[in-house]
Amino acid sequence: MQTNFTPAQLADSAMQVSEKILRTCVHCGFCTATCPTYLIKGDELDSPRGRIYLIKDMFENARPATGEVVTHLDRCLSCLSCMTTCPSGVHYMHLIDHARAHVETTYKRPWHDRMMRSMLSAILPYPDRFRLALAGAKLARPFRALFAGLPVLGPRLGAMLALAPSGPIGRTPGEGPGVHPANTPGTARVILMSGCAQPVLNPGINAATIALLTRHGIEVVVPKGEGCCGALVHHMGKEHDAHAFARAQIDAWCAEIDARGADAILITASGCGTTVKDYGFMLRDDAAYAAKAARVSALAKDVTEYLATLDLKPTIATGQVVAYHSACSMQHGQKITDVPKKLLAAMGFKVKDVPEAHLCCGSAGVYNILQPEIAGALRERKVTNIGKVKPEIIAAGNIGCMTQIAKGLADRADATPIVHTVELVDWATGGAWPPALGPAPRPPFEGHRPESLGVIATAASVTTTALILGAIDLAGGDD
Numbered sequence: 001m002q003t004n005f006t007p008a009q010l011a012d013s014a015m016q017v018s019e020k021i022l023r024t025c026v027h028c029g030f031c032t033a034t035c036p037t038y039l040i041k042g043d044e045l046d047s048p049r050g051r052i053y054l055i056k057d058m059f060e061n062a063r064p065a066t067g068e069v070v071t072h073l074d075r076c077l078s079c080l081s082c083m084t085t086c087p088s089g090v091h092y093m094h095l096i097d098h099a100r101a102h103v104e105t106t107y108k109r110p111w112h113d114r115m116m117r118s119m120l121s122a123i124l125p126y127p128d129r130f131r132l133a134l135a136g137a138k139l140a141r142p143f144r145a146l147f148a149g150l151p152v153l154g155p156r157l158g159a160m161l162a163l164a165p166s167g168p169i170g171r172t173p174g175e176g177p178g179v180h181p182a183n184t185p186g187t188a189r190v191i192l193m194s195g196c197a198q199p200v201l202n203p204g205i206n207a208a209t210i211a212l213l214t215r216h217g218i219e220v221v222v223p224k225g226e227g228c229c230g231a232l233v234h235h236m237g238k239e240h241d242a243h244a245f246a247r248a249q250i251d252a253w254c255a256e257i258d259a260r261g262a263d264a265i266l267i268t269a270s271g272c273g274t275t276v277k278d279y280g281f282m283l284r285d286d287a288a289y290a291a292k293a294a295r296v297s298a299l300a301k302d303v304t305e306y307l308a309t310l311d312l313k314p315t316i317a318t319g320q321v322v323a324y325h326s327a328c329s330m331q332h333g334q335k336i337t338d339v340p341k342k343l344l345a346a347m348g349f350k351v352k353d354v355p356e357a358h359l360c361c362g363s364a365g366v367y368n369i370l371q372p373e374i375a376g377a378l379r380e381r382k383v384t385n386i387g388k389v390k391p392e393i394i395a396a397g398n399i400g401c402m403t404q405i406a407k408g409l410a411d412r413a414d415a416t417p418i419v420h421t422v423e424l425v426d427w428a429t430g431g432a433w434p435p436a437l438g439p440a441p442r443p444p445f446e447g448h449r450p451e452s453l454g455v456i457a458t459a460a461s462v463t464t465t466a467l468i469l470g471a472i473d474l475a476g477g478d479d
């Protein structure tokens with residue numbers, strides 16, 4: 001694609017990158033075929049190619065974002081399905097990130113939009129605030145219909161309350177910074193990113209990761225000072241805040257690596273993983289952090305990538321049919337496709353691909369709150385597709401998707417449990433029974449082969465796992 005930027009415009013490093021991306025696009029339109037928002041809205045401006053044109057026009061003419069441009073950019077899930085499809089290698093992620101930051105600095109959103117975005121970015125990245133907000137949401141839940149009917153803010157408030165978990169939200173023993181020594185002598189040592197929203201919504205994921213790794217001779221450390229990776233605010237265009245979160249993570253991790261060493265930084269939410277792996281790019285112009293950011297990105301791994309390097313053997317008979325939901329941030333953002341499925345198959349599960357697996361479930365960070373209509377349609381489509389493979393268990397590697405899909409299942413009174421991949425691997429190799437699977441079988445345990453785990457997992461247990469905010473594709477990010 002031909003571009004017309006002035007040398008003065010190209011003096012800006014971010015614009016240089018975007019101009020290069022824009023020139024890569026040959027406007028063939030292949031990407032439209034796999035874009036979820038184009039599928040739903042049928043409008044070229046809600047397709048990757050349409051958005052690329054809007055961004056090009058805005059940047060070339062040095063225009064502030066207009067209401068129309070913002071509408072179409074806001075509808076983008078940042079699912080990155082278009083990047084997987086694009087034959088020309090257009091780096092849409094960096095382009096949309098730059099465009100969102102431009103929107104944030106040049107466009108004044110309506111008051112209700114500003115309020116909602118400020119509230120989400122002030123609460124979600126902070127576990128204590130998030131816990132408090134969820135406690136409030138529980139109290140407000142019985143009045144959900146009332147809130148949903150309010151003018152202007154109603155649909156978003158309704159979506160937020162509908163996603164809030166009905167079960168207890170508490171602290172888990174052992175959470176927070178600390179060292180988890182290996183149970184058996186080992187040589188490896190990893191950093192585990194504990195995250196922000198995930199441990200509040202489902203502390204079992206990090207607990208299963210720690211149990212699994214320490215049982216296999218790997219020391220796990222959660223460094224002091226780490227928290228949110230910045231993905232949540234990054235996807236809202238709040239670049240300054242996102243970079244501040246990134247620097248705090250880098251400081252915490254580099255201090256640990258320099259003092260005691262670490263073989264990898266493990267991330268259990270693929271939305272976050274996509275962002276951490278991009279720190280090197282995000283902070284490339286920051287003289288004090290560029291090298292450290294690149295170092296951290298090089299060490300970052302999705303937990304399944306790391307588990308695939310270990311010699312893991314199942315210690316129980318499994319065999320359940322598992323529908324593997326590949327988060328967008330996993331398959332499109334990090335290009336991790338077969339690894340989690342092979343891992344589950346090696347543990348004895350019968351792994352099934354979900355039809356239309358490339359399509360987002362609608363979680364996408366805080367998208368399911370900010371764009372409840374499109375997110376709801378995508379959730380319905382995803383849950384229907386998952387149902388087609390008749391799974392006994394659903395596995396995913398991103399808390400946002402787990403929350404979003406659990407909500408869709410609960411709406412249908414479908415009791416199929418959804419768990420994190422690492423919870424199944426931990427259980428299969430001698431760890432704890434994943435609570436979302438329902439009541440644990442009584443010992444002596446000789447391998448659990450229920451005819452249908454769906455019968456065991458009560459609707460109540462699913463509702464408990466129907467947590468707020470997929471947001472949390474997380475990465476985002478992502479889905």
Ligand code: SF4
Binds near residue numbers: 024026030031032
């Ligand atoms: S597939 Fe790639 S090159 Fe073709 S229009 Fe989409 S982004 Fe541009």
Ligand code: SF4
Binds near residue numbers: 038075
């Ligand atoms: S990131 Fe997803 S929603 Fe956005 S343009 Fe690409 S395919 Fe469409």
